Amino acid sequence: MISLIGILIQSRVLGASSLLLVFSYPLMKRFTFWPQAFLGLTFNWGALLGWAAVKGNLDPFIVLPLYVSGVCWTLVYDTIYAHQDKEDDLKVGVKSTALRFGDSTKEWLTGFGIASLGGLALSGFNAELGWPYYAFLGVASGHLGWQIWTVNLCCRSDCNRKFVSNKWYGAIIFGGILAGRLSS
Structure with missing residues (x-):
């Protein structure tokens, strides 16, 4: 009972x-x-909060690479999304990574994609996930690479398609976590 109360308090503080x-x-x-x-x-932040709620701790060797990975993934998909709005953003005077990166966007996205996958690999290793997790990471890296290499950053509809395709990237990672946990 005390352990459950501690988890609830820690989760509430982390959430707040x-x-x-x-x-x-x-x-x-x-x-x-x-x-x-x-x-x-x-x-x-949900990666930190979810881990704390389920495990009752914040294992930094697992949650920090997971958190950084998620931040890097967000930079990939939301920069692609931001390219849809760059003309409007310029008109109204708001800023974005799409405007910041400009013609170098794909290079930046590649770096963030590699960092995201590296963080996922490190987090999975530290969480002792089984080999299927890494097979799924290989598939996920192919999907992310496809997004970055094929996106037409000047075409709103293609940016939207690539942005929406991130549901599959997330599903692949989720499947990998399940398969890696079941095999370990």
């Missing part, structure tokens, strides 16, 4: 600590070319 990110994120397009990074920090 995300409020600064939640409140500040909508303003970031006015102040920085990196609002996608703030979105990643905000969205992926």
